[in-house]
Amino acid sequence: GLFGVPELSCPEGFQQAQDKALQESEQLVQKACSIPPGPETVMIFDQLSDGLCRVADLADFVRIAHPDFAFREAAEEACRSIGTMVEKLNTDVDLCQSLRRLLSDEIVMSSLDPETRRVAELFMFDFEISGIHLDEEKRKKAVNLNVRILDLCNEFLTATHLPNKIDKHVLPEHIRYNFTAEGNYLQVAGLHADCPDDLVREAAYKIFLYPNAEQLSRLEELLASRNSLAQLVGYDTFAHRALQGTMAKNPETVRQFLEKLSDQLSKRTQKDFEMMTKMKMKLNPQNSKLMPWDHPYYSGVLRAERYNIDPGLYCPFFSLGACMEGLNSLFSQLLGISLYAEQTQRGEVWSEDVRKLAVVHETEGLLGYIYCDFFQRPDKPHQDCHFTVRGGRLRENGEYQLPVVVLMLSLPHSTRAAPTLLSPGMMENLFHEMGHAMHSMLGRTRYQHVTGTRCPTDFAEVPSILMEYFANDYRVVNQFARHYKTGQPLPKNMVSRLCESKKVCAAADMQLQVFYAALDQIYHGKHPLKKSTTEILKDTQEKVYGLPYVPNTAWQLRFSHLVGYGAKYYSYLMSRAVASMVWKQCFAQDPFDRAMGERYRREMLAHGGGKEPILMVQG
Template sequence: MKLLKPIWVTGKRRVSTWSPLATAFNTRPTSRSRPIFDSLRERTGLFNKPELTSFEGFHLLKEQAITATDRLIDEATSNPTRPMVDIFDELSDTLCKVADLAEFVRIAHPQPHFASAAEEACISVSGVVEKLNTHKGLYEALRDSVKRGTCGDQHLAELFLFDFEQSGIQLPDGPRQRVVALNDLILQTGQQFMAGAAKPRRVPREAIPQNVRQFFSSEGEHVMVSGVYAECGEAAAREAAYRLYLAPDQRQEQLLSATLQARHQLADLCGFRCYADRAIKASTMETSANVQQFLDILSDNLHDRANIDFEAMAAMKRKETPYQKSLMCWDTPYFTHKAKTQLLNVASSDFNPYFSLGACMEGLNMLCQELYGITLQSEQMLPGESWSPDVYKLAVVSERDGLLGHIYCDLYERPGKPHQDCHFTIRGGKLLPDGSYQNPIVVVMLSLSGGHRSGPALLGAGAVDNLFHELGHALHSMLARAPHQHVAGTRCATDLAELPSVLMEHFAACPDVVRRFARHFQTGAPMPEDMLQRLCASKHLFGASEMQLQVFYSALDQQYHGREAARGGDTTDVLRQVQKRYYGLPYVHNTAWQHRFSHLIGYGAKYYSYLISRALAWAVWRRHFAAEPLSRSAGEALRQGLLRHGGSIPPQILLRDYLETEITPHTLAMALTEELDYHRDQLDTVFKLANK
């Protein structure tokens, strides 16, 4: 372990070379670092909401929302004078404002009474939403207004109708009750499957080969296997963990089958060919047939490219363990990691001092200024406004349009906080009747360590990517100016919602951008050029085999939710066939990896959407940014052509107009192939330079 110099030892002169924003983020705020006059200032509530000075405010907020909901239902069902979607959007805004806020506080607030009051509000509001979804009068009012042409925005009206029809409201009583029952069943079996997917496996000690037992933690005569030990250096231990952790589990099989069958019946009742069609309908790809075509073209393109990766890994394996010839599924994460370390040439932790949290935030601010003419300004939090003392607040200010919204940054780990990087919408943007705009409020959550006395939080390369990714979501929210909150910012199709954030990862991997902000937190020295080039290239190592794995997962998810699901049968048989068709390494006998794949429940036929987002992000990057990453005109085009619209335009049309090309399974598969080849060339250059 290296001892870091405490930051105050470096003296004022050095520190002052950082911007106020960087300085703010290089110091972790504590309750003691608040100004002395804090106690004299007026206390506000959470998120500056006067109702939330105490946890009891959640009850009040919920009651207000219910009263407003009743009033809006009355208005919608008695010949309204304004467009129906305006009423619906107000309804949605009223409920989301409480539900989204409460959902966040439930997850993030360290004080139990706040968290449980928020949870109660969540439950009440989702009860209200449930009632609305099955409110026939409300549904008919909307449907009739669409027929009469008085609904207002047609696309938004269709989205609201589709939401209703997900619960089968358009069906006669019998089938509708069946839909409700199936939804309940799916919720239950799905949750049980997710819980089971992460459970460690307890096996007798003898089940583990003697020479690798020391890698596993034992409990008396048993051994706990808590994962696949993907990055363990001992091949036999990786193999043992893989075989034991992924051994078939009968209970998981039952739960998965039950969920898939119920989903298929549900889709069938609602008039879809299969569940995948129902899930994909509102997305960029529109049908499961398009998704399948996309995966097939990409899979063909990947075959040879992934094999090159596998051969390189197999050569590494032969060098390390000459008695083991072939590369297996449990080897790839380990050798990918090893190759990355070799390419970087120095320990990956040697990069961290160049990525202090302050330096990264300065980088993000630089990007915002160059691309959009907006700045991120650190704002003093009012007493009572935050749920934890170490949260930062950013005002996002445009040089042309003034304040655009607020981003709260909850970036440090703390006991009880979920260890997951997330973006939460607390309040969506919306055009108000008086012509002003309701500015969005979001939270970005990470789990960084450090930031104490020993110095600022220093980020690893992965954490930098994650910070940029989540800020990509936040900026999507901030730059959104859709008139309706139901489709503002990230409230759009999943594949479109991930585009701006994946695009931000391209900025974080671009030498011209990283060079502008990666500076040593103590000396202020820029990152040496050789380190910078290696770091940016290393992110793409073995990209083809990694992408092939994602295609395989996506194809499996499609197969399980496709027409064949009606037939039922053993999910491992399906896995074996799909793996043979889509993945370059063989299925391992007597394993059932799908029993651990909880995304089958969460994404439900939409796991592929990450690949689509990646393809779109690459298309955007290549066309508009690769040649000149900090171009204002490209930034402005992205803002006006894409970000400001959120989900207010069907994604197909929005993307076609912005990218000036038809969005087809073929163009998207080719974009990803091109991305791989581009980075392959970049890697070759770095390798050549390294071997000189």
């Protein structure tokens, strides 16, 4: 069956797997409630979580990626029923009581190792979010708020992608063909950010971002509900709650981080905007004021003008085989780890082009498995992604449960004439996702609750972004980039051109991200908000970004990450800052330094989410 799980040889198997998991979980709940508080309590909680996650995480992947609808549907159902069970457990007073007894027993707690203590606290945190420590009335309120928030999130998310319609006569005739016609209306489904025609981008921006009253009230209710829930369970704001346990720890640190970043960027951002303005003046002298819809387009023009980085020039040097060889060689030099292709059993994979890699350490042996689902196929989502299918943990019998992950990319298939060739961007993404996979493989945590990438959001991207630095280093690239026909290495000046091109307008691009992150913080900060979300957007945009706010637009209504990253949108920036520091201090001098590789593994990767992230960074 799928991933070697015997039941999952057919869609119906999900029902069996799910029933088995639910049954086991009930037994474990009883056990947890009946034993005296001690390290075993945490062990049982983790076992409980593992049994449910092993089905839910696997199903979560299958429902997205399986080509067979029946499998997707069965997996969806399994996700739902496990999700319901998890909610039930998170509000189970007896179960919570068993953990609380442990946490309040100072003598037992002080005898536990730091990882076990942290995991116990993390489990408690899950209980608290559902308001379990509240009296009956408040708990009911918390449950209702949770339900309402979930609905609002789904509705908001859906509406962020919906097109806006406009009477076609409003637009000049010569640009109408850019949009989908529907009778007398035109549909504007996005920002058309790369369109060379300034007028098309302007029209798309103003129409696509035109405020929708329903979506506006949805957002306001979502933010207010999140705030109420956070306050109900004892936090000042939603941001305070969301940031507990992260690297940043609290909104104040995030604010300082973003401010500092913004200060350091501001001069360079100004320069970038000046360059873009000059370019706009050259191409469109009548109307040269730089507007928000110009930023992505003109930075692209500048990049292309300065450096010829046509992907077609680079692709032949980045065959998939060469890139994988490069990763293998890098990991073996840095960490003593090799990747071996392993034969799969019948029914183990969901598409015949999926490859299974065994990750093997030179002395420790097999560390885990990576399933590489790299190729495009109909219905497969177009996202590069890392999925944890099974977390690593120490089993009761002393064996280590090996982690299993999937890496999903959308690469073209090979043809008769050429192998799969990656653009520089795809190559960088492959390295990035492989960074997540290595985090999963090398996190040797006792508990799966904190396995590999199950760590604070603002730390999660550190290992993957660090891999991007390797992907852009000539010494690394030179080891594997070979022309697939001639075997010729990628010329050094082409690598430096690529790296230089990334610096063009990089400050302005990052400034935009700082603006989004700042907006996310304010929205999830002190309530009631001082102004409307649109006025806050306007103020923040002018203060933090620099390009003018455009009246009658409301970009925040398209800010889909507010749902999944509420109060944590800064995470990517902070991860990047840490990754950059790690690169400079540990690998910039010698990207193959084994001693540094070992130190990096020991201090950062090995702990997954089992150690306070800031301590890992200090290490």
